[in-house]
Amino acid sequence: MADGRDDPDVEVNGSSGRERVSGEPSPGSVTAKAHAPSDRSSPRREYGPQPMSGHRQAETLPEEILEYTTERRSLSPRVRILWSVRAGAVAILFGIIAGLFATNAGASPAITGVLVLVFLFVGLGLVLARYRVWIYQIRRDALYLERGVFQHVRTLVPFVRIQHVDTSRGPLERALGLSTLVVYTAGSRGADVSVPGLTPEEARDLQQRVKELAIQAEGGDAV
Amino acid sequence: MNLDRRSIPYRILENGLRIAAVVGFALVAGSGGRGGGSAALQQTVTFLLAGVVIVILWEVAYVRRYQYQITPDTFDIQSGVLSRREREIPFERIQNVDIAQNVIQRTFGIAEVRLETAGGGSTEARLRYVSRPEATRLQELISDRKHEETARDPGATDDVLFDLSSRELGVLGITSANFRLLGGIVVVLSLVAPPLTQELSPRAELLLFLGPGIALLAILALWVISGLQAVLQYYDFRLLRHQNELRYERGLFQRYTGTIPLPKVQTLMIRENILARRLGYASLVIETAGYAPGQGNENVESAVPIAKRQRVLELANTIEDIDHPTFTRPPKRARTRYLARYTIAVGLITAIGGLYHLLTNSFPFWFVSAGLVVFVPPAAHLKWRNLGYYYDDEYIVTRAGFWTRRTTMVPYYRVQTVSSSQTIFQRRRNLGTLVVDTATSGGFWGGEATALDIDVDTARTLRDAVHDRFQGATTRRRANG
Known part of the structure; x- marks a missing residue:
């Protein structure tokens, strides 16, 4: 689990040249961003006409788009409670099942308690690691997500591709004052793109931003 | 318009047989215990006759009450005997019009027309059945209505892009062994054979060596069967270009006509299994949005079932303007990773065998599986050798697979989401994976281009590059x- 946490890009939060995306603190860096990838360029990373069009877009609509972008954000700390409750339920379930096997094999019934505790410990460790790893960011042209302890995934969801945006709240989430943002694309992974552990205000705000940016991207400079 | 009258007898035959089978089975199962006298027989006959009459009435009513109209913008269907259903399908929503016809339907002169729309895996509407000329008329009419803006060019003819020769059909038969099934058979046999042989004979040890022989026979039989199946399926295959879409026809007993709308094409995939690769052949799969011709998740249908590799590349080139890709392989440390992975797998299998031996004192040759370690280095090398990625200004291309090598070509403007990922095992070797997702229905293999186990920095740079090029391409x- 330690490996889950000490990903340099997550911890350093920016400024390290390895991951250009992590920087981007202020509006001023947008034009820089269009050229930024060249810092790791191999001979093949020449762009042809694309950076020009990207650049132009940044020049024509900087202000209104920048209003909607965000810095790299973590989830609401409360999501740890939500995940812990779930981890606890799973730990109890698996602890009892494993305990049944163990007692059948001749161990003392106390083993069940020990197993539940062990599973709980592992589960809580995972919850903390998962919380530390989760990052989301609304960029100029895409929603950026980082997540996953065992498999660390960084995804870019272009706004042009977003079909619609939902916020959803399960009963447990409602009790804890949390909300989930679900972004739908037409991709084969479908509704896979969701940001859990947001406060309802955050979720609504994000939904609004993503919606605006999706509309902007759609209309864009076609007009 | 109504369905063809000749579909009444066919439908009665089709459904009547199905119902008769169920009823017959139920009656046999039910009367088996009682023995049954002449009264029971009489009852059975009356029951069956009543069933037949009901089926006939139902089918006549169904065909008579099924109506479809073509309006300027929509295809309307009114159907249902007791509960009526009315549907209007806008022409521009119709992705594909497929025509299917089996042998019996062909003797009746009728065909099934399937209308597919994007979204949802199931067929939107089925006309069962119309006459064969009517089916073709509908297919052409819908295709014309769909591309109304590009008014029909009177001189436009169908270009034959590809015509499957009998030689290629032969190659298809030889190369279409289903290797995944073969693997499954070997596993099942190796599990089932030892206990079975022990049942059959006390000289179990001797018979154990018959296992491979049986497996070989099964493989041969399966090979012949899947080869025949492929030949029947793709008999007389033709691929035509009709304005903005591709059309194909195929099949001996079940004749099938389908369309692939070119503007909806998402990715192209070249599939070569190990046999085809040896012979220099390949197949081309075209994946469109939300619907893969031929339904079924696993068996994505080929646009070109088999052709010389060079020919397949040329055909791919006419659909997407793609250069001959020159692949970059993952770094050598990826190969070390597979070496370690396979060694661990062999170790685990042997350990489980050994444990089983210790606990039950059967299975005397448990250590034989350790011999598999001989295959580890070549397996790791072959896995690594067949991986690769390539990108230029328009496309990203990835490939993977030794038994069946799949080369996926994605134009940047078809990208949906792009991710780079790293598992904790990849982290040790500084490797990562790039996943480019598209809007295909995909199934298990399709849908996304994956560059496995490339340098993690390359994966991240590529992720951003693909995203930037996607933005550029859409603009x-x-x-x-």
Whole structure:
């Protein structure tokens, strides 16, 4: 689990040249961003006409788009409670099942308690690691997500591709004052793109931003 | 318009047989215990006759009450005997019109027309059944209505892009062994054979060596069967270009006509299994949005079932303007990773065998599986050798697979989401994976281009590059109208 946490890009939060995306603190860096990838360029990373069009877009609509972008954000700390409750339920379930096997094999019934505790410990460790790893960011042209302890995934969801945006709240989430943002694309992974552990205000705000940016991207400079 | 009258007898035959089978089975199962006298027989006959009459009445009513109209913008269907259903399907929503016809339907002169729309895996509407000329008429009419803006060119003819020769059909038969099934058979046999042989004979040890022989026979039989199946399926295959879409026809007993709308094409995939690769052949799969011709998740249907590799590349080139890709392989440390992975797998299998031996004192040759370690280095090398990625200004291409090598070509403007990922095992070797997702229905293999186990920095740079090029490509496409 330690490996889950000490990903340099997550911890350093920016400024390290390895991951250009992590920087981007202020509006001023947008034009820089269009050229930024060249810092790791191999001979093949020449762009042809694309950076020009990207650049132009940044020049024509900087202000209104920048209003909607965000810095790299973590989830609401409360999501740890939500995940812990779930981890606890799973730990109890698996602890009892494993305990049944163990007692059948001749161990003392106390083993069940020990197993539940062990599973709980592992589960809580995972919850903390998962919380530390989760990052989301609304960029100029895409929603950026980082997540996953065992498999660390960084995804870019272009706004042009977003079909619609939902916020959803399960009963447990409602009790804890949390909300989930679900972004739908037409991709084969479908509704896979969701940001859990947001406060309802955050979720609504994000939904609004993503919606605006999706509309902007759609209309864009076609007009 | 109504369905063809000749579909009444066919439908009665089709459904009547199905119902008769169920009823017959139920009666046999039910009367088996009682023995049954003449009264029971009489009852059975009356029951069956009543069933037949009901089926006939139902089918006549179904065919008579099924109506479809073509309006300027929509295809309307009114159907249902007791509960009526009315549907209007806008022409521009119709992705594909497929025509299917089996042998019996062909003797009746009728065919099934399937209308597919994007979204949802199931067929939107089925006309069962119309006459064969009517089916073709509908297919052409819908295709014309769909591309109304590009008014029909009177001189437009169908270009035959590809015609499957009998030689290629032969190659298809030879190369279409289903290797995944073969693997499954070997596993099942190796599990089932030892206990079975022990049952059959006390000289179990001797018979154990018959296992491979049986497996070989099964493999041969399966090979012949899947080869025959492929030959029947793709008999007389033709691929035509009709304005903005591709059309194909195929099949001996079940004749099938399908369309692939070119503007909806998402990715192209070249599939070569190990046999085809040896012979220099390949197949081309075209994946469209939300619907893969031929339904079924696993068996994505080929646009070109088999052709010389060079020919397949040329055909791919006419659909997407793609250069001959030159692949970059993952770094050598990826190969070390597979070496370690396979060694661990062999170790685990042997350990489980050994444990089983210790606990039950059967299975005397448990250590034989350790011999598999001989295959580890070549397996790791072959896995690594067949991996690769390539990208240029328009496309990203990835490939993977030794038994069946799949080369996936994705134009940037079809990208949906792009991710780079790293598992904790990849982290040790500084490797990562790039996943480019598209809007295909995909199934298990399709849908996304995956560059496995490349350098993690390369994966991240590529992720951003693909995203930037996607943005550039959409901007340019929009600018061009």
